[in-house]
Amino acid sequence: MKIPKPISKLIESFEKLPGIGPKSAQRLTFYLMRVPEYEIESFAENLTELKKRIVFCENCRIIDESTPCSICSDDMRNKSQIIVVSSPLDVFAFEKVGYKGQYQVLHGNIDPLNNLGPEELKIHLLIKRLKDLILDFPQVEVILATSTSLEGESTAMYISKMIKENVDGFEKIKISRIARGIPIGGDIEYADDITLSRALEGRSSF
Amino acid sequence: MKIPKPISKLIESFEKLPGIGPKSAQRLTFYLMRVPEYEIESFAENLTELKKRIVFCENCRIIDESTPCSICSDDMRNKSQIIVVSSPLDVFAFEKVGYKGQYQVLHGNIDPLNNLGPEELKIHLLIKRLKDLILDFPQVEVILATSTSLEGESTAMYISKMIKENVDGFEKIKISRIARGIPIGGDIEYADDITLSRALEGRSSF
Numbered sequence: 001m002k003i004p005k006p007i008s009k010l011i012e013s014f015e016k017l018p019g020i021g022p023k024s025a026q027r028l029t030f031y032l033m034r035v036p037e038y039e040i041e042s043f044a045e046n047l048t049e050l051k052k053r054i055v056f057c058e059n060c061r062i063i064d065e066s067t068p069c070s071i072c073s074d075d076m077r078n079k080s081q082i083i084v085v086s087s088p089l090d091v092f093a094f095e096k097v098g099y100k101g102q103y104q105v106l107h108g109n110i111d112p113l114n115n116l117g118p119e120e121l122k123i124h125l126l127i128k129r130l131k132d133l134i135l136d137f138p139q140v141e142v143i144l145a146t147s148t149s150l151e152g153e154s155t156a157m158y159i160s161k162m163i164k165e166n167v168d169g170f171e172k173i174k175i176s177r178i179a180r181g182i183p184i185g186g187d188i189e190y191a192d193d194i195t196l197s198r199a200l201e202g203r204s205s206f
Numbered sequence: 207m208k209i210p211k212p213i214s215k216l217i218e219s220f221e222k223l224p225g226i227g228p229k230s231a232q233r234l235t236f237y238l239m240r241v242p243e244y245e246i247e248s249f250a251e252n253l254t255e256l257k258k259r260i261v262f263c264e265n266c267r268i269i270d271e272s273t274p275c276s277i278c279s280d281d282m283r284n285k286s287q288i289i290v291v292s293s294p295l296d297v298f299a300f301e302k303v304g305y306k307g308q309y310q311v312l313h314g315n316i317d318p319l320n321n322l323g324p325e326e327l328k329i330h331l332l333i334k335r336l337k338d339l340i341l342d343f344p345q346v347e348v349i350l351a352t353s354t355s356l357e358g359e360s361t362a363m364y365i366s367k368m369i370k371e372n373v374d375g376f377e378k379i380k381i382s383r384i385a386r387g388i389p390i391g392g393d394i395e396y397a398d399d400i401t402l403s404r405a406l407e408g409r410s411s412f
Contacts, residue, residue, distance in 0.1 A: 001301050004271045006259040010252040016245070018237050024225065029256070030294060031224050033269060034313065037257045043219040044250040046212070050235070051243045053212040063239060065210045088236055095207050107240065 007033075059129065061105040061122060063088050077101060080137040084126065084159060086146045094145070101141075104129070109151035110158055123159060127166050134172045141174045148180050213239075265335065267311040267328060269294050283307060286343040290332065290365060292352045300351070307347075310335070315357035316364055329365060333372050340378045347380045354386050 003011070007029055014025035032040055056062070057069035060082075064070055071077060071091075081101030083094055086109050094103070106121040108114075118124075126142075133140045144159060146152040160175050167173065181199035182191050191199070209217070213235055220231035238246055262268070263275035266288075270276055277283060277297075287307030289300055292315050300309070312327040314320075324330075332348075339346045350365060352358035366381050373379065387405035388397050397405070 001268075001270075001275075001277050001297065003298055004260060004269065006252070006255045006271070007269070010256050013249040013252045016249075017234050019230065019233070026295060027225070028223050032253070032256060033260065033294070039222070040253055040257055043222075044253040046216040046219045047238070047246055047250040047253070049212045050216050050238060051246055054210060054239065062207075063210065063213070064207075065212070069207075071207050088239070089232060091207065092209055 059125070060103050061107065061125065062091055062103055063105075071103060080133060080139065081141045081143070082126070082129070082133075083143045083145050084156075086152060086155070090145065106146065106155065109146055109149070109155040111151050118158065118162070121155070123162055126159065127162060130163060130167050130170075130173060134167065134169050137172075139172055139174065141176065144175065144177045265331070266309050267313060267331065268297055268309055269311075277309060286339060286345065287347045287349070288332070288335065288339075289349045289351050290362075292358060292361070296351065312352065312361065315352055315355070315361040317357050324364065324368070327361070329368055332365065333368060336369060336373050336376075336379060340373065340375050343378075345378055345380065347382065350381065350383045 002008075010029045010032070011022070011025045014020050014028050015022055020028070032043075053065055054063050055065070055067045057064055057072055058067045059072045060069065062069040062071060066073075078101040082104050083099065083101060084104045084106065085091060085094070086106050088105050088107065091103050091105060104126045106123070108116045108121055110116060110118065110121065130140060130142070142159075142163065144156040146155045146159075156177055163173060163175060164170050179202055180195065181202055182188060182195065188196070208214075216235045216238070217228070217231045220226050220234050221228055226234070238249075259271055260269050261271070261273045263270055263278055264273045265278045266275065268275040268277060272279075284307040288310050289305065289307060290310045290312065291297060291300070292312050294311050294313065297309050297311060310332045312329070314322045314327055316322060316324065316327065336346060336348070348365075348369065350362040352361045352365075362383055369379060369381060370376050385408055386401065387408055388394060388401065394402070
């Protein structure tokens with residue numbers, strides 16, 4: 001007896017997800033066998049709804065139910081400040097801490113090994129937005145909040161370079177990078193060397 | 207900005223799966239955002255197909271595309287030998303090593319804390335099968351291959367007791383338990399105490 005087709009096909013679907021290996025995929029599939037049918041139906045529905053009802057904002061590439069997204073179309077928010085993030089999840093993190101400006105979501109970092117270049121991250125969208133913004137505002141701020149990994153750092157550097165090279169009047173754009181240092185509650189003795197030297201470099205007057 | 211509904215609903219669906227926490231559920235959902243639509247469609251289809259095309263065999267509770275399952279309806283297999291297993295995955299494990307008899311799948315072990323009793327495991331189905339089998343065969347064998355955990359051991363003991371109490375002519379039924387001992391390639395120094403004493407108890411002449 002072989003594993004019946006409907007089961008092996010679902011196992012394959014699970015295996016394609018990141019971080020789920022063959023054994024987990026089997027376990028999940030057999031778990032679902034014992035779940036009431038309506039729950040599986042709603043799972044399947046939620047899957048198909050995802051792509052049907054969610055779009056990328058044409059402006060900032062946030063994922064939302066409409067484009068322009070609810071942030072881009074909110075006139076109460078600061079239009080002259082843009083946080084550049086690698087992942088759409090980062091948006092919700094900044095929203096939680098009360099940030100009231102705009103975003104630009106890259107959906108990744110520059111990573112040539114995984115075929116992710118400036119094209120895929122649509123960095124030209126940011127350049128275009130900045131060109132428009134400096135016509136309307138005397139001062140614009142771009143906060144580079146890509147991840148602090150090697151890829152995130154080089155993506156931040158690349159974007160900063162692109163802005164300076166491609167936006168006429170880039171003097172009106174203040175480019176900053178989020179602080180890298182010891183996390184709150186973190187022990188200095190456990191911090192890695194790079195974090196510690198970054199924390200030292202980025203020290204502020206007290 | 208809150209997480210859009212279609213996204214939070216899919217995150218919830220993932221969170222319900224065993225071993226997937228809130229962070230993994232988020233990561234999986236955002237991963238799927240970047241996957242081509244046809245792949246999500248096929249994932250959703252595989253989910254709904256699971257319940258529609260897979261049934262429990264009325265006889266042995268194996269999961270298959272038809273009932274009686276392909277094993278119960280295969281006349282070439284040994285009808286007088288039944289392996290009792292806790293999980294449907296165990297069936298595929300025994301199939302791989304060339305077992306040619308029948309099965310009884312419990313879909314769990316007796317576990318009162320999780321509301322799993324003899325009723326849920328449908329142990330009466332096994333009793334009924336055995337009653338029928340001893341009319342047709344001079345000797346019937348039941349191999350108890352429930353897991354070697356505490357729950358698996360007590361389930362095996364319970365089944366053995368139920369057979370002796372409920373099947374008239376149980377003398378014709380040979381009840382055995384799979385061997386518990388040092389796994390092949392295992393180091394004796396690393397074996398836990400219970401496994402080691404079981405291995406000693408179950409020693410065979412050489």
